[in-house]
Amino acid sequence: MRFMKKAIVLWVGSQLISLVALWLFDHRAFSIATLFNRGIQTALLFLSYYIYKNEPSRKNKFIFLNFVIVFTVSLAYYLYDFVGVAFLKESKYAAHFLNQYTMIVFQVLLALAISYMVIDLLLRDLKIYQKYLISIFITIFFASLYFYPFFKDPLYLYSTEDIKQWKTLDNEIGNSTEVHTPAELASRIKLQSWQNGHPIGDLYPDENLKRIDYLMPYLD
Numbered sequence: 001m002r003f004m005k006k007a008i009v010l011w012v013g014s015q016l017i018s019l020v021a022l023w024l025f026d027h028r029a030f031s032i033a034t035l036f037n038r039g040i041q042t043a044l045l046f047l048s049y050y051i052y053k054n055e056p057s058r059k060n061k062f063i064f065l066n067f068v069i070v071f072t073v074s075l076a077y078y079l080y081d082f083v084g085v086a087f088l089k090e091s092k093y094a095a096h097f098l099n100q101y102t103m104i105v106f107q108v109l110l111a112l113a114i115s116y117m118v119i120d121l122l123l124r125d126l127k128i129y130q131k132y133l134i135s136i137f138i139t140i141f142f143a144s145l146y147f148y149p150f151f152k153d154p155l156y157l158y159s160t161e162d163i164k165q166w167k168t169l170d171n172e173i174g175n176s177t178e179v180h181t182p183a184e185l186a187s188r189i190k191l192q193s194w195q196n197g198h199p200i201g202d203l204y205p206d207e208n209l210k211r212i213d214y215l216m217p218y219l220d
Contacts, residue, residue: 003054007046007047007050014042015039018035025085027081027082028084028085038077038078041074042071045068045072048064049064062120066117073105073106074106101150104150107143108147111139115134116132119131161193161194165191165194168191169215172188173185182213185212186205186208186209186212190202
């Protein structure tokens with residue numbers, strides 16, 4: 001119980017430090033939902049560590065140790081608000097790279113933690129290192145298929161169809177404060193279909209309207 005109280009104190013302290021940093025340094029805009037999400041992940045970090053420290057079974061300890069590692073990585077999200085604004089201003093893509101690779105590492109480690117937990121439930125008689133080998137193989141195999149483009153080209157995201165179409169809309173609207181409807185924009189903007197970073201043709205009117213309607217919330 002003493003350790004649980006200490007974990008709560010650490011969590012409250014971490015949130016206060018985050019708020020003080022936002023008050024002291026220049027930062028990009030953020031939402032209450034973002035702060036809430038980060039707070040929950042930090043709470044899960046301390047909770048996972050509390051369970052890890054107090055779990056009597058050595059085998060079960062590794063399940064919670066995996067989640068401690070996962071949520072430790074999520075602390076890097078706190079830096080995102082300041083990178084490129086208060087720090088590393090000269091680096092155009094610093095914030096993008098931080099956000100992109102933190103997200104990738106977080107998702108890969110989370111997949112590994114879940115894989116290990118499933119393997120532990122299904123194959124309880126295996127040794128711990130064997131469970132890790134199977135979990136790591138499964139995770140790396142699928143993560144490589146999905147995330148390979150992001151390591152081959154750090155700016156891969158900018159070549160995707162979603163971003164290309166979003167930039168077209170963003171360039172058209174600019175800093176206008178006028179309220180636009182999807183139908184209005186579709187009447188004067190023709191989005192293109194993209195492949196490998198190159199346009200391959202205009203979208204049909206129905207698909208054009210559908211894509212504009214889908215992308216408009218991201219213009220905010």
